[in-house]
Amino acid sequence: MPRATSPSTDPAVDAAALLRRLGFFGLMVxxxxxxLLSRRAVVILTPIAIVLLILASALDGAQRPLASxxxxxxxxxxxxxxxxxxxxxxxxxxxxxxxxxxxxRLLNVAAAVALTIAGTLAxxxxxxxxxxxxxxxxxxxxxxxAVMLGLFSGASLRGGFEDDSALERGAMLLxxxxxxxxxxxxxxxxxxxxxxLAVMVALALVLAPGPVPLMALAVGAAAFAASAWRPAAGVRxxxxxxxxxxxxxxxxxxxxxxVLTPLLGPLxxxxxxxxxxxxxxxxxxxRLITGHGFETALRGKMVGLLPANAPSSLLFEIxxxxxxxxxxxxxxxxxxxxxxSGRDHPVLTPGAMATAATAFASACLGxxxxxxxxxxxxxxxxxxxxxxxxxxxxxSRPKASALPTGQAP
Numbered sequence: 001m002p003r004a005t006s007p008s009t010d011p012a013v014d015a016a017a018l019l020r021r022l023g024f025f026g027l028m029v030x031x032x033x034x035x036l037l038s039r040r041a042v043v044i045l046t047p048i049a050i051v052l053l054i055l056a057s058a059l060d061g062a063q064r065p066l067a068s069x070x071x072x073x074x075x076x077x078x079x080x081x082x083x084x085x086x087x088x089x090x091x092x093x094x095x096x097x098x099x100x101x102x103x104x105r106l107l108n109v110a111a112a113v114a115l116t117i118a119g120t121l122a123x124x125x126x127x128x129x130x131x132x133x134x135x136x137x138x139x140x141x142x143x144x145x146a147v148m149l150g151l152f153s154g155a156s157l158r159g160g161f162e163d164d165s166a167l168e169r170g171a172m173l174l175x176x177x178x179x180x181x182x183x184x185x186x187x188x189x190x191x192x193x194x195x196x197l198a199v200m201v202a203l204a205l206v207l208a209p210g211p212v213p214l215m216a217l218a219v220g221a222a223a224f225a226a227s228a229w230r231p232a233a234g235v236r237x238x239x240x241x242x243x244x245x246x247x248x249x250x251x252x253x254x255x256x257x258x259v260l261t262p263l264l265g266p267l268x269x270x271x272x273x274x275x276x277x278x279x280x281x282x283x284x285x286x287r288l289i290t291g292h293g294f295e296t297a298l299r300g301k302m303v304g305l306l307p308a309n310a311p312s313s314l315l316f317e318i319x320x321x322x323x324x325x326x327x328x329x330x331x332x333x334x335x336x337x338x339x340x341s342g343r344d345h346p347v348l349t350p351g352a353m354a355t356a357a358t359a360f361a362s363a364c365l366g367x368x369x370x371x372x373x374x375x376x377x378x379x380x381x382x383x384x385x386x387x388x389x390x391x392x393x394x395x396s397r398p399k400a401s402a403l404p405t406g407q408a409p
Contacts, residue, residue, distance in 0.1 A: 016060035020124070023052035024131045024387070027380055029138035032177055036145055036170035042376045050119040050383070062124035069121045078336035085329040086110060088322055089294045096293025096321075097305065105295050105372075112375035119383045127391035129188075135384060136181040136197055142174050143200040150207020171208035172367055173377045174201055175217040175358055179224065180385045183351025187392060212367040220358030227350040238353045239338035242360045247331040249315040250288060253277035273311045280310065280320065291323030312366035334360070341385070345392045348385075355381055 026049030034041035057063040073079055089106055096102045149167060178201045185194035205214040227234030245252070257274040264271055281288070292300070297317040300306035310316065319327050334356075341352035359378055367374070 012059045016056040016062070019052045019059070020056035021131060023049045023056065024134055025049075025138075026052065027384060028134040028177075029141065031380060032138050032142035032170070032173055033145055035173050036142065036149065036167055039166045039169060039373065042169070042173065042373050042380070046376050046380055047115060050115055050122070053119060054122040057122040057124070062126075063122055064125045066121055073117060073120065076336070076340070078333050078340065081329050081332040081336060082113070085322075085326060085333060086113070088326045088329060092291060092293045092322060092326075094293075095290065096296055098293070098295050098299045101299060102293065102295035108372045109375060112372065112379055115376075116379045116382055119379070120386055123383065123387055123390060125390060127387050129391060132184055132388060132391045135177070135388070136185055136193065139174065139177050139181045140197055140200060142170070142177075143197070143204040146171060146174060146204035147200070147207060150204065168208060168210040168213065168367070169373055169377075171205050171210070171213040172216070172362055172374075173380070175205060175213045175220070175362070176355065176377055176381045177384065178217070179220060179351045179354040179358065180381065180388050182224075182354075183348045183385070184388045184391070186351070187345070187347045187388070210367070212362060212365045215365060216358045216361040216367070219361035220354035223357035224350045224354035227353040231346060231349045234353055235339060235343075235349065238357055239335050242338060242356065243331040243335035245315055245364070246318065246327055246334060249319050249327065250281050252315065253281065269309065272309050276307045276310045277316055280306070287323065288319065289323050289325075291319065291321045291326060294321055296321050314360075314363035345389055348389060348392070351388075352385065355385060
């Protein structure tokens with residue numbers, strides 16, 4: 001006798017599940033793969049995926065209550081320090097030499113922050129494992145594509161691509177997304193798969209056109225190892241180094257130049273950049289208080305206000321543009337955010353520290369800084385990691401033998 005069909009579920013819930021699956025597919029699979037092909041893919045596809053997540057949450061209400069979620073985000077110290085940082089950026093538009101481009105860049109940054117908050121509030125309170133397994137799949141597919149591009153980089157494969165900058169940006173996003181994927185696999189006790197995924201991504205970055213993604217990944221690997229060995233010490237070390245470097249950045253050229261000159265030679269580009277940094281600090285010491293204004297570092301090189309060999313690094317640019325107020329606010333944001341990451345789920349702590357270290361290293365090495373694609377990439381990583389945290393509500397299934405007599409299925 002055929003089994004009776006069950007009554008249909010709520011169509012709104014089914015539609016929300018489909019939209020949410022499409023949204024996570026876009027963030028975790030489509031964006032990493034397409035970022036290797038186009039420089040604009042991250043900026044275009046990410047808002048679409050987040051809108052799908054917002055629509056899904058509006059249909060089924062699976063997210064946390066908006067009031068409590070917004071209060072938790074707005075009440076954190078990192079958020080308050082971040083608001084101070086954005087406010088100081090806005091105030092610096094008064095004295096920046098480039099108010100038009102600076103205003104446009106600030107609006108882009110504010111839009112990326114708003115997109116991150118909206119996506120966070122739209123995430124369901126409990127994530128389905130099926131959605132989260134899209135992350136290692138997407139990272140693996142993108143890594144395999146990057147390896148193929150690196151090995152067979154002739155005209156037959158590269159002819160339709162924009163340029164090497166797209167590959168480098170895609171490789172950077174791959175380095176960032178690796179650690180949430182590894183954290184998720186380790187939380188599911190799939191250590192072998194996590195190791196294999198890390199090896200594949202490392203190979204892809206070795207073949208990437210630029211060295212920065214691989215160097216940032218190496219920094220993240222060091223943070224991962226330290227946090228896996230001693231979680232509490234690893235968190236303090238990662239947060240302390242990041243915040244300390246930002247807060248004390250004007251001292252770095254005076255410390256590093258005497259050390260690197262005998263090793264690299266006085267005419268090495270890195271040594272010359274440090275000498276330029278020294279001159280900027282000593283020529284206008286009062287500017288260390290207010291900075292030169294938002295968007296001044298990059299535009300200043302174009303018009304000759306700043307030497308062309310000045311460092312392209314977050315550590316230099318934040319002090320040059322925003323001064324002590326902006327630098328200390330950014331340092332506190334890093335300290336608070338890194339200390340907060342992964343605290344509720346210790347199994348995710350190494351991945352959280354590796355993600356933060358990789359992102360910070362890429363900005364310090366000159367890839368990204370205030371570029372909108374880099375902020376959008378960080379938005380993806382933040383949303384993916386929060387989703388991974390919300391997938392930890394169940395660790396294992398109960399064994400049938402452990403159930404009371406008569407309750408075993």
